[in-house]
């Protein structure tokens with residue numbers, strides 16, 4: 001009989017310590033908006049669907065090597081401790097990614113949260129970047145007028161094609177279209193969609209520039225190689241001007257990983273080319289670069305690879321899930 005209260009006291013003390021630690025951590029982050037990384041893989045995921053390559057098999061046996069599909073959350077502290085949360089791309093891994101945000105804001109107990117995020121920003125209409133939107137529909141979360149921010153072309157595609165048109169018709173989502181190059185504001189964060197060249201079968205493709213009170217992050221998960229950026233597109237180096245952190249397309253490291261395919265046929269800048277493009281800024285210490293959207297063929301996925309060593313030697317990084325980038 002005497003032990004129970006003592007155990008209770010101990011667990012209360014443990015709880016208190018955790019509460020103090022949690023509130024201190026929360027306060028440290030509450031000062032301003034921040035981005036949190038929810039995924040770092042190319043559209044097929046890692047392990048990639050139906051692949052038994054060395055890296056995919058390693059990811060099956062070692063959960064630390066799994067990677068969810070590329071996505072970010074923009075998190076903004078609000079009044080009454082209600083944080084605002086925006087997804088940047090809605091991936092097929094959205095169930096796990098929403099789960100990973102449970103520490104960020106309170107959810108109703110014992111039922112579906114019909115309001116799990118405050119909005120979604122979409123980069124383009126490829127499977128890894130928008131299929132997760134379907135989970136906001138009638139068959140699953142069934143949100144009400146969830147704001148979806150995208151370009152006019154992307155909005156038109158969603159409005160005019162099933163099953164996405166049903167989300168619009170049933171008002172699960174509300175489309176907010178923004179012209180490229182024209183900034184808009186989300187809770188004090190200035191966001192600019194930047195047009196980038198890509199295989200644009202169903203929509204155009206954008207990168208997003210997030211300008212917070214102190215820091216600016218560029219998110220560019222998918223683009224054609226830099227050499228294909230021709231007028232009227234800007235000189236690729238210019239889109240990194242004024243940027244503190246760039247999270248960029250790291251699909252492929254080198255042409256060696258795709259035997260039988262010419263470099264010219266690869267629709268992404270190689271990591272080596274991106275490091276050449278941004279070497280000066282990184283060397284000066286005025287820009288930090290993190291690679292995301294890694295394809296399962298990429299040798300940089302292997303912890304002991306020469307590719308990863310070379311990336312680090314040159315002062316660049318591979319993005320990891322859970323990483324946080326303050327905008328203040």
Ligand SMILES: [Zn+2]
Pocket residue numbers: 042043126128129221222293
């Ligand atoms: Zn992609």
Ligand SMILES: [Zn+2]
Pocket residue numbers: 048051052053054055056057296297
């Ligand atoms: Zn594979």
Ligand SMILES: [Zn+2]
Pocket residue numbers: 124126198222
């Ligand atoms: Zn794409």
